[in-house]
Amino acid sequence: MTPAFTREGWKVLRGAWIGLAGAIVAAILIVSGSHWYGVKEKRDSADASRRLQEARAKLDGARRERDNLNESADVFRMLVDRGLLQREQRLDLVEMVNGLRSRYQLFALDYEIAPQRPLPLPGGRVFPSIDVLASRVKLRAKALHEGDILGFMDEISKQRQGFHPVDECTMRRIGSAGDGRLQAHVEADCTLEWITLKDKGANRAG
Amino acid sequence: MLRHFLYLTNSRLVSMATRGKHIAMRREFAASGNGAAQFDQHLASLPDAPVYLFTDLAEEDFRLDTVPHVGGRDREAIIGRKLVQMFRNTPFRHAVVQGRETEGRRDDRVFYTAITNPEVLRPWLEAIERRHAPLAGIYSAAVFSSVMLDELDLLFPHTLLVTFTPGGAMRQTYFRDREIKFSRLTPVDPEEGQSLGTLISEETTRTWQYLDSLRHFGEEDRLEVCVMLHPTDRAIVQPALRDFAQIQHHILDIEQVAAKLGLRPAPLSSTCEEIFVHLFLLRPGQNHFATPEMRRFDTLRKARLGILRFAGAAVVASLGWGAWNLNQAMQKTDVDQRIAQQIQTLNGEYDAITRSLPSFGVGGSTMRDAVSFYNASIRAFPHVTDFAVALSGVIGRHPEVRLAQFAWIATDDANATPALGRVASSQGMPVTATGAAPKDAPAKAPEAAPGTFSSGRYEVAVLEGTVRVPINDFRGALDAVGRLAADLSALPGTSASVVESPLDLRTSAQIHGRHEGAEPDTMEPRFVLRVVRDHRAET
16 A cells, blocks of 8 residues: 555645645636636627627618718608608698689589508508508599699699699590580599608607 | 765765755764764754665675566566575665576576665664655665766776775675676775775785686676776875786776766765765666665655645646636737727717718608608609690691590509590591491500509500591591601600591491581591500600
């Protein structure tokens, strides 16, 4: 038996064994502590890199948005001015149509404003931030001259307030009684979409 | 590292403590009870230094023998038994296997040595044991002296190394081909009128005679006697040494030997214990005589040192690893700080851009979507009045044409056709055609997806009207309508086709004619045109 493992050996080596145990504990603490710190720093570093990437992406997005918005700001300002993002003011339309009827001396004017609906776009296109809404407006007018009807329709479709694109129109001559009274010679049936946009963000907020 | 060397002779014990490769301390103790007591006190001053005990005693016995050549363990057992048989009364025994015989069974040649009187060592070993001094080994100076031949390049076939021990004795050790074969210790006690040189010469001659009697030499062999002497003794000894054909003397100047071995300062006398110590420091030897029990404190010392070194290595390694890890982490920290600065800069730039963005109380994406919708669906949407004005300009150049009805749609389908109600009728027509379907009959506008808003790429219009021509001038009517269609087609992006002509001349149609009485001067046959305007072709 080696002397190191005799009673005398244990007695002589007790301090050394204690020292070894302490050294091993210290080594484990040092290694595990530094390893923990290293892992933490590595994780922090990875987080920092990720945050840097995110910040770069965010900045790139902001730059792109700035460029896009700078290009479209004027257009958007015009759209806002024309009330595209406002709710339908149906009374305004009624008043406008009545006013135009008087201005263009229409003999008769019938119109229907359908309930507002989401406007389906070609290809089922949708926008992430806005809802496109429209009310279909049908007009039937009679006038002395086709120029009056065309002027009336042009005025409506090119109004400074709102967007009212006319997508169907039929005009025909109508017979006159020939009794000397001033009578309508032209009749028109036209249809337009009264388009407004709704901000989905405002929708959610509301 | 402090080491404690002891050189034991029959008359004294020389204690030498070395630090590194220098002898730091030297003391001598008489081989007596008083000397042992002093040595015991002396040991207390060197508690942990490993003890190397060299013996140079008259009681050392040397023998040569052969054993059958067998495997390692068997050989150890045989040699162990031989040692016990030869030196039954002492634990201090040692054997050196020196190779194999060249003839016969080619047995192993073994050199045995032992301290036959263990009492010589007892007082010193008791002191060592009492003090728990770590005894590293007990070495035979004679056996260890073979190292000296190597270090001093004494490469003779037959060498007799003559050294002097503290206490006045002369050791003669015979080596054949640098293998120890014999050694004897004789006191240096010159008779009256006998010089040291004469003594040496006589003793070496006597040894030669003894070795020759054992048939160690052939006829041509010569014994090279190497005598290690201090320069002060050399002058006395050298004249007395006479060389013969069989004996050649070589003086080894102890100062030169010390210089060659790097021992400083050189020994002050001819005794060679310091040379041995230095040789041992240069080439440590294996223990010869000490038993494991005697060496247990050294074993424990080595174990303790091993454990502490391992512990130290573990701490140092962990510190190194930790430092490396920390260094890596610090580098990452530096990188992180730079990244944090970059992020701060980027965020600052982002904030500046965000602040500079035009704001209309809505998000950027809302603005982008609204503009995108406008550009795609409304900006280029056609106006019916624009189409009608262009149409009117062309019709104005055809005074014979009178428009009765006009149907128009904005669509994405080039084949769509707006619905048309019949208004005009041919007036004063002596000839009409019936029964055939119109070439490009105005049909009701196809049902698009319910309520789908088109982009207005195409404007499709159907015109119904009449053309005034002289009576029966159908050719003129057809030409007039054809010219009108051609003029309309000349508009940018526009194509016009005749759907119903003033007189359907197709063979599938039935023609009716009636001429009676006075006919009017003119007639107004009806026609229908389809006009398509493609805005992309226009651009």
